[in-house]
Every structure is written in structure tokens, then in C-alpha cells.
Amino acid sequence: MKRTDSAYRLARFVVLIIAKTVFRLKVTGKENLPKDGSILLCANHSSNWDPVFLVSAIPTSRSVRYMAKEELFKIPGLKQLMTAAGTYPVGRGQGDRQALKRTIELLKTDETVGIFPEGTRSAPGEFTAAQPGVGFFALRSPAQIVPVAIIGNYRPFKPMRVVIGKPVDIEDLRDQRGAAKAISERILEEIKTVYYNHV
Incomplete structure (x- = not known):
């Protein structure tokens, strides 16, 4: 089920304000997001702010779930x-088998x-080398894979951009x-x- 509960909406509202005011976030390519089915949203990663930018960029109807290191849950x-x-x-x-299992379950619902x-x-x-984890999830779920580029220098009051690309076809590799x-x-x-086409 898609998450549209009030707690998520409130959390997204808070981070959206930060992203828009502090980082002047602009989003393009929303039309490339599939309207139905699960999505594996794949992005480059340069800062702890990246999850904030992705949550801000994706409509609440497509609320984004993440894995995060368990140490953070002790704070x-x-x-x-x-x-x-x-x-x-x-x-x-x-x-972590439990986290892997949960991710696959989410991508099947x-x-x-x-x-x-x-x-x-x-x-x-x-960019560094790709790890096999994302391929593992892609193989074990029906999720559509959407590439996303996060572009900017992460400095306050300097523009950041999130560009959503078209879904990736992997059928020939399965x-x-x-x-x-x-x-x-x-x-x-x-x-x-996507990144180099928009810098």
C-alpha cells in the first residue's frame, strides 16, 4: 500500500520547506514517474541531504521509503x-536479511x-562503482526502475536540482x-x- 498517512505528509511538508527555502530546490521530469506499480528510485549520492531532496521531489502519492543505518534509530x-x-x-x-526482505516486500506492494x-x-x-544491491532488488521485484540525478553543490541558498529520468529497461539482462x-x-x-545532460 502507498503511504499517504498524516505522519508522512507532515514530515514531507517540513523537509519540503527546507529544500525550497534553504536550497532553492527545483524539480524536473515528474512526468517520467510511473503512475502505477512499484518504483525503485535510484539516485547519485553526495550528501546526507539527498533523501530530503528526493522526498521533496516526489509527490505524496508516491511517498518514498528508505533503508537507513540502524545506529540512527538509537537517537x-x-x-x-x-x-x-x-x-x-x-x-x-x-x-541484513530482514531489511532486504522488507525492501522486496515493499517493492511487491x-x-x-x-x-x-x-x-x-x-x-x-x-561517481564511484555501482554496487550489486540495487540489481538484486530489481531482479526480485516487479518494480519499475527510475534514474534520478541530484545536481548542485549543497550550499545554502544556492540552487539544487532533482531531475527524474525515464524508466530503465533491464529485461535483456535478467x-x-x-x-x-x-x-x-x-x-x-x-x-x-541524466546528470550530464542537465549540468
């Missing part, structure tokens, strides 16, 4: 805010899950050996294409 106040925003914990570096294919942050405008890695690499290349 009073932050735990409640993250839970309200639809975030759920993952034990980093442990192959018309939810939108945000993920950063590189698995770590890189400097704005730079039966290949090492498909998860190949799919991850294709998704990252699509993110790069």
Missing part, C-alpha cells in the same frame, strides 16, 4: 522522525523505495550470468546520463 527524536518519514533500519555491512546504487557518498559531480551486477551498472550509467 531520541530522530528515530521518531525517520519512522514517520517511512525509513526503516538496516545493519550495514551485515547482509506498489511502494516507492529510494536507493543509492553506489552504496556510499561521492563528491558532487563524481537471464544473464551476473545479472545483478550488470543491472546495477546499467542503472548507474542511466543516472550519469
